[in-house]
Amino acid sequence: MLKFLTGFVVAVVLVLAFGFCYVRFGFVNPRADQPVGRLESSIAMPALDAAVDRRAPETQNPLQPTDANLIAGMNIYQSNCAGCHGDTLHPHTAFGDSFYPRVPQFAEDAPDMPENQNFYIIQHGVRLSGMPAWNPTLSEQQIWQVTTFLSHMDKLPAQVSEQWKTAAAATQANIPSPGASQPASTSKKGMSMPMH
Ligand code: HEC
Numbered sequence: 001m002l003k004f005l006t007g008f009v010v011a012v013v014l015v016l017a018f019g020f021c022y023v024r025f026g027f028v029n030p031r032a033d034q035p036v037g038r039l040e041s042s043i044a045m046p047a048l049d050a051a052v053d054r055r056a057p058e059t060q061n062p063l064q065p066t067d068a069n070l071i072a073g074m075n076i077y078q079s080n081c082a083g084c085h086g087d088t089l090h091p092h093t094a095f096g097d098s099f100y101p102r103v104p105q106f107a108e109d110a111p112d113m114p115e116n117q118n119f120y121i122i123q124h125g126v127r128l129s130g131m132p133a134w135n136p137t138l139s140e141q142q143i144w145q146v147t148t149f150l151s152h153m154d155k156l157p158a159q160v161s162e163q164w165k166t167a168a169a170a171t172q173a174n175i176p177s178p179g180a181s182q183p184a185s186t187s188k189k190g191m192s193m194p195m196h
Pocket residue numbers: 048076077080081082083084085099101102103104111112113118121122126129130131132134146
């Protein structure tokens with residue numbers, strides 16, 4: 001019995017030491033432009049869902065999905081999120097595909113998590129991914145507005161949908177497209193995010 005236990009402990013220590021050395025001495029590929037591994041998508045994504053499920057407080061959205069709130073949420077989304085998550089005129093951004101993990105493209109596949117969980121992710125971000133925490137830059141009210149917009153994105157009233165198209169077209173006009181007659185320096189260093 002003692003022999004078995006010793007063997008077991010040694011095996012566990014060896015596995016942990018191997019894992020540590022594998023990570024610490026650079027065997028993990030750091031590149032973002034690689035297909036997302038099957039192990040990572042089958043472990044990391046459910047792990048994120050479970051962590052958010054465990055941590056997000058059971059808060060109720062204090063806002064009604066009125067046109068005014070949806071339009072406010074749309075404007076926040078269009079200025080802060082669309083460059084990565086896509087919009088009604090650019091449902092799939094090449095920029096979003098350059099992240100690891102890839103940025104979910106909401107105009108193709110609307111987020112279907114409960115609102116308290118979307119609120120929590122928007123407030124706090126997701127570490128080791130490109131998703132920033134928005135609580136330093138957006139107020140609680142603005143985060144609820146954009147949360148409300150997200151959960152109604154695939155069923156927007158006609159008026160909101162029209163305004164979204166107008167806002168998305170205006171965003172596009174500010175973004176240099178490849179081959180446009182812009183000096184390379186402004187298109188590379190500009191503040192706006194590429195959306196082609
Ligand atoms: C710089 C790129 C970037 C910006 C800007 C960005 N996000 Fe994200 N977002 C991500 C990435 C990457 C993920 C995926 C994280 C993961 O799966 O680990 C994500 C995930 C999310 C999720 C979780 C989706 C899911 O199904 O799990 C929500 C909700 C979200 N973002 C909302 C927003 C909102 C709202 C904004 C703007 C206020 C925003 N994001 C701005 C990159 C971005």
